[in-house]
Structures are given as structure tokens and as C-alpha cells.
Amino acid sequence: MMQDENSPKWQIRLPLMLAAALTIGMFIGQQLPRYDSDVLFQMGNPGSVSGGTLDEILRYVQSKYVDSVDIDDVKTGAIDHLLEQLDPHSVYISPEELQAVEDDMSGEFEGVGIEYVFVDDTMQVVSVFPGGPSEMAGMLPGDKIVSIGDTVVAGVKIENKEIFRYLRGKKGTQVALGVKRGREKGLRSFTITRDIIPVHSVDVAYMLDEHTGYIKVNRFSATTYREFMEALQPLVDQKSLQNLVLDLRGNPGGYLNEATDLLSQLFPDGKLLVYTKGRTEARRDYKSNGRARFNIQNIAVLIDEGSASASEIVAGAIQDWDRGWVVGRRSFGKGLVQEQYPLGDGGALRLTVARYYTPSGRSIQRAYKHNEEYSHEAERRLKSGELADASKITIADSTQYYTGMGRVVYGGGGIYPDVFIPLDTSFASDYFFEMRQLIPQFVARWLEQNDRKLLPADLNSFIRDFQVSDAAFDGFIAFADKQGVKSQPAQLAKCRAELKHQFKARIAKALYREEGLYRVLNDDDPAVEKAQQLLKSGQPIVKK
Numbered sequence: 239m240m241q242d243e244n245s246p247k248w249q250i251r252l253p254l255m256l257a258a259a260l261t262i263g264m265f266i267g268q269q270l271p272r273y274d275s276d277v278l279f280q281m282g283n284p285g286s287v288s289g290g291t292l293d294e295i296l297r298y299v300q301s302k303y304v305d306s307v308d309i310d311d312v313k314t315g316a317i318d319h320l321l322e323q324l325d326p327h328s329v330y331i332s333p334e335e336l337q338a339v340e341d342d343m344s345g346e347f348e349g350v351g352i353e354y355v356f357v358d359d360t361m362q363v364v365s366v367f368p369g370g371p372s373e374m375a376g377m378l379p380g381d382k383i384v385s386i387g388d389t390v391v392a393g394v395k396i397e398n399k400e401i402f403r404y405l406r407g408k409k410g411t412q413v414a415l416g417v418k419r420g421r422e423k424g425l426r427s428f429t430i431t432r433d434i435i436p437v438h439s440v441d442v443a444y445m446l447d448e449h450t451g452y453i454k455v456n457r458f459s460a461t462t463y464r465e466f467m468e469a470l471q472p473l474v475d476q477k478s479l480q481n482l483v484l485d486l487r488g489n490p491g492g493y494l495n496e497a498t499d500l501l502s503q504l505f506p507d508g509k510l511l512v513y514t515k516g517r518t519e520a521r522r523d524y525k526s527n528g529r530a531r532f533n534i535q536n537i538a539v540l541i542d543e544g545s546a547s548a549s550e551i552v553a554g555a556i557q558d559w560d561r562g563w564v565v566g567r568r569s570f571g572k573g574l575v576q577e578q579y580p581l582g583d584g585g586a587l588r589l590t591v592a593r594y595y596t597p598s599g600r601s602i603q604r605a606y607k608h609n610e611e612y613s614h615e616a617e618r619r620l621k622s623g624e625l626a627d628a629s630k631i632t633i634a635d636s637t638q639y640y641t642g643m644g645r646v647v648y649g650g651g652g653i654y655p656d657v658f659i660p661l662d663t664s665f666a667s668d669y670f671f672e673m674r675q676l677i678p679q680f681v682a683r684w685l686e687q688n689d690r691k692l693l694p695a696d697l698n699s700f701i702r703d704f705q706v707s708d709a710a711f712d713g714f715i716a717f718a719d720k721q722g723v724k725s726q727p728a729q730l731a732k733c734r735a736e737l738k739h740q741f742k743a744r745i746a747k748a749l750y751r752e753e754g755l756y757r758v759l760n761d762d763d764p765a766v767e768k769a770q771q772l773l774k775s776g777q778p779i780v781k782k
Contacts, residue, residue: 328589336584342457343460343493345460346461350435351370352405357679359392359393359394360382360383363378365379365751370435375429379748381419381426384416387414407432411432412432413430415429440453440456442755445473450481451481452760458494458497458547458549459496462496480534481536481538486549487540489548497552499527501526504530504537504561504562508526512597536562536773538563538769538772539552540566541553541653543615545569546572547570550572557596558598560643560645564655565768565772568655572604575592576590577589598647601649602650636648637649659765665729665732667729669723669726670733670737677737681744684714684745693745700749701758701761704745706738714737743755
């Protein structure tokens with residue numbers, strides 16, 4: 239069960255305020271977890287002098303301190319302070335957070351399989367997972383969830399974590415939902431048997447033109463390589479795909495092995511893709527495995543300031559071997575490798591154990607020592623003008639590295655694109671972001687009040703013919719006003735066209751799922767358009 243407005247895919251249109259997405263990169267981007275029984279980080283470990291001293295201090299605080307304290311909070315604060323002395327990506331994951339993190343990266347969770355938004359403090363179903371338990375029970379998009387079990391959840395303020403607690407649960411267990419459908423007066427009752435729900439890391443795959451495919455990867459989870467291959471195969475076998483646009487914008491990373499497996503489909507056998515090394519970790523080379531199944535010709539990789547970790551590994555290998563074009567804006571700059579170790583309290587330690595290096599020898603990790611602004615990089619880049627003007631980009635490390643064709647590339651601050659695509663910041667404002675956040679809620683209401691049969695019958699017709707009417711948009715402005723977002727005519731004039739575009743994309747998602755969303759969003763996306771031009775240009779690309 240995902241709350242739609244928090245989904246990373248809804249951020250792809252304007253990622254300049256990616257503080258949240260960039261922070262995600264601090265928690266994922268590791269090698270496949272290695273749980274070593276002899277490498278446990280536990281307070282009170284008899285072999286650790288500092289751990290024993292810390293335990294002693296905590297016992298004194300607990301038994302003697304003048305005021306009552308939550309000793310667990312004190313422990314957590316001590317651990318956080320310790321890890322802050324290391325790097326931004328070494329973190330303690332509490333037992334409460336660990337399950338959500340593992341669900342996100344495992345590629346599945348156990349629940350009911352719906353996507354929803356809140357409309358007037360009521361959960362409204364946006365989509366039901368095809369073949370999932372909610373669809374099997376008969377739930378439909380537009381249904382409003384009034385009660386979960388004996389708990390009324392409509393018309394009351396309720397946090398997402400509470401919704402998660404109610405709807406998620408072990409496979410085979412049941413949950414009762416009271417649902418209002420359309421204009422029906424009474425409630426419908428559904429008893430849903432929870433099941434395993436996949437969390438997809440490949441959002442969409444479709445053809446941009448006769449020979450060019452587009453695949454959007456939102457993270458590198460444990461299922462990404464399999465999803466990528468399943469998405470790619472029909473495009474090659476049925477649609478004659480020759481060239482590929484791989485969209486990694488806003489992708490915060492994930493498992494290194496999934497990234498290298500994906501890259502192996504783009505390189506001949508034995509190509510160095512990335513290598514890692516650390517103080518106690520010997521150099522380890524990751525090379526293409528020679529099991530490429532498809533003959534993909536030219537490649538364009540889309541990146542931006544939200545592309546981190548495993549995304550940068552992919553872009554770096556493509557760039558260093560001149561295998562394709564890297565298009566967009568400078569990536570996040572995370573070149574540290576983490577491994578995860580279980581802790582005695584049920585949580586986990588995610589510890590940086592190595593750095594990774596692109597084939598040319600670049601480390602792309604940004605500086606972080608004594609840098610309190612590390613997690614505010616998106617804001618810094620916006621203020622510096624870098625997101626809109628390539629000349630404002632500062633080269634963090636002037637050491638020159640060379641691609642296979644002898645082009646100079648740099649490290650120390652992310653992957654610098656071969657082709658820069660400026661971000662249109664003309665309409666970026668707090669007003670725009672507040673309005674954009676309300677679009678999913680309003681569209682859910684708008685679709686309920688309008689006859690879907692009057693909308694175009696297929697996606698191609700929808701993209702070509704459908705336009706958000708001024709009346710519909712005025713309704714959205716009035717809705718936003720009731721939600722506390724007062725109209726600002728000057729700001730609205732700047733962002734009106736973009737908000738209408740988002741409005742159309744959201745309707746397309748409701749009608750035609752992810753392909754509808756992305757085909758509308760990509761219809762006037764300058765990065766996608768530039769990638770297509772490059773792929774058609776016939777410029778030489780080294781493949782061996």
C-alpha cells in the first residue's frame with residue numbers, strides 16, 4: 239500500500255526541491271546485505287571498552303539522574319552522535335524503521351494492494367494492484383475507505399504510519415474495510431485477505447519512436463534487474479527496439495549488484511563496470527558477465543541532482559567507456575558503499591566500508607567532512623544557479639580522467655553530463671509546489687464527478703486530443719483555495735501551463751496507468767527530446 243503523493247515517480251517533473259529524495263540516497267546504495275554473525279554492533283559488547291563505558295554511563299543516568307528520562311532515546315541520540323563523526327551515509331536504522339526500509343528494497347511487502355490519496359480527510363483509492371487482493375475482492379478506483387476494522391478513518395486526522403499499521407500485515411490475514419462507492423448511500427463491506435504486493439522499481443517501458451525505447455527505473459531494489467529484463471524483452475521482440483533511453487532521474491540508488499547486472503546487458507563480456515576498495519576491503523572489480531541477451535545499439539542515460547549511488551555507477555560506466563550519452567544535470571555525488579549489519583535491539587547498522595570508482599578511476603563522492611550543508615545540496619545548487627546554467631557548475635576535483643575515446647571527465651562531485659539540460663525555474667515557487675501537491679486529490683474528485691466515457695477511448699487519442707479545460711482548471715483553483723492555498727495571480731500566470739500539464743498527466747495515470755503518466759510527462763520533456771535527437775544523430779559510440 240503506497241500513498242501516491244509520496245511516490246518518487248511524482249517528483250520527476252520538477253526535481254529541484256529534492257531534499258527528501260536526496261536524503262533517501264543516504265539510506266540506500268549499498269552492496270547486497272552481508273550479515274556476518276561475527277560483525278555485530280551492540281552496546282555493551284564485552285570486547286569493546288567504549289561500549290562498556292557507554293553502558294556504565296547510561297546505567298548511572300537511568301538510576302541516578304535528577305529527572306526521569308527515556309533511556310532508549312538517550313541511547314539512540316548517543317548512537318546518532320557517534321555515526322555523525324563518520325560520514326553522512328553511515329546510519330543507525332531503528333527496529334521500527336527497518337521493516338519499511340527492507341520492504342522498499344526487497345521489492346515487495348505484505349498488504350492489500352491499493353494506491354490512495356486523501357481527499358477532504360478521506361482515503362480515496364486511486365488504483366488497485368492488478369491481480370492483487372483488493373482487486374480480487376472487487377474494490378475499484380474512486381472507492382472511499384470509511385473504516386478499517388472497527389476504526390473509522392474518514393473525516394479524521396490520521397497519520398500514514400497508522401494507515402500502514404491497519405492495512406499491512408502477514409500474508410493470509412484478513413482486514414475488513416467499509417467503503418463508500420460513488421453516490422451510494424450505504425457502505426459496502428469488503429473482507430480482504432492480505433497477500434504479497436510487489437513494489438516495482440521499473441515504472442514504465444514503452445517506445446518513444448519506431449526504434450527508440452524508454453525505460454524508467456526509480457530505484458535499484460532486489461528485483462530491478464529482473465524487472466528491467468522483463469520490461470526490455472517485449473520492446474525488443476515485438477517493437478523492434480534498437481536504441482534505449484534509460485531514465486535514472488530522481489533514482490537514489492540501491493543495490494550495487496543490481497546496477498552491474500543491468501550494465502552487463504549493455505556491454506560485451508569482461509568490461510570493468512566499477513570497482514570498490516576501502517581501508518579493510520581489498521579492491522574488488524565488477525565486470526560485465528557476458529550474458530547480454532539483446533543487441534541494444536545506442537544508449538542515452540538521463541540523470542539529475544536526484545540520481546545517486548547505483549544510478550551514478552550506471553551513468554559513470556556508460557560515460558567512461560563512451561557507450562552512450564549522459565544527458566541532464568550533475569548527479570548527486572554519492573560514491574560510498576555501505577554494508578548492513580543486524581543489531582541486538584532488532585535494528586541495523588548501515589556502515590560505509592568502501593568507496594566505489596568508475597572504470598576511469600574516478601571517485602564521484604562529494605566532500606562531506608565538516609560540511610553541515612551536505613543534505614541541503616539541492617537548495618545550494620538552486621541558489622547558485624547551477625540547475626539552470628551549466629557555467630555555474632563548480633568542478634570539485636580538477637584531476638583529469640579520460641574516457642575510452644580520450645575525453646576528459648572529472649570526479650569529486652557526481653557525474654557531469656555530456657549534454658546539459660537546464661531546469662526551467664521560471665515557475666518554481668512555494669505556490670507552485672503547494673498547488674502541485676493538491677493535483678492528485680482534485681483529479682480523484684474530478685474523475686468521480688465526470689463521465690469517463692466522454693474521455694478519449696485510447697491513450698494515443700488522449701495525448702493528441704485531450705486538453706484540460708479552463709472550467710476544469712478554475713475548479714482546481716477554487717478547490718485549492720478551500721484547502722488554504724490562496725490564489726496568487728502573478729505566480730499562477732507563470733505556472734498555469736505546467737499545472738495544466740500535471741493535471742493532464744494525472745488523469746492519464748488514472749485512465750491508462752503508468753504509461754499514461756509518463757507519456758504525457760515526456761511529451762514535452764526537453765531531456766527526453768534531446769536524448770532522441772542524439773540517438774538519431776548517428777554520432778559514433780564505442781561498444782568494445
